[in-house]
Amino acid sequence: MGLFKKLGRQAEQFKQDMQSAAKETTDQDGKTYYCKRCEETFAGPSEQCPECNSTDIEIVT
Numbered sequence: 174m175g176l177f178k179k180l181g182r183q184a185e186q187f188k189q190d191m192q193s194a195a196k197e198t199t200d201q202d203g204k205t206y207y208c209k210r211c212e213e214t215f216a217g218p219s220e221q222c223p224e225c226n227s228t229d230i231e232i233v234t
Contacts, residue, residue, distance in 0.1 A: 205234040 207214050208222035209229040221228050 203234060204232050207231050207233045 204218075205214050205216065206219060207230065208225060208227055209231065210227035211222060211225040213222060213224045214233070215223055219230065222230060
């Protein structure tokens, strides 16, 4: 029985971590931006990627 309880807690923690990560990569309008050069996703309207400074950006959400 303890095994299932532990797995349930781990699954819930994973779900919360993924929700938190999703919020970090979206801006106030709920948009996520994707850099085609370095394949990084990021939040916020930007003319260039914060990682590689490329201007080859697209909105994915």
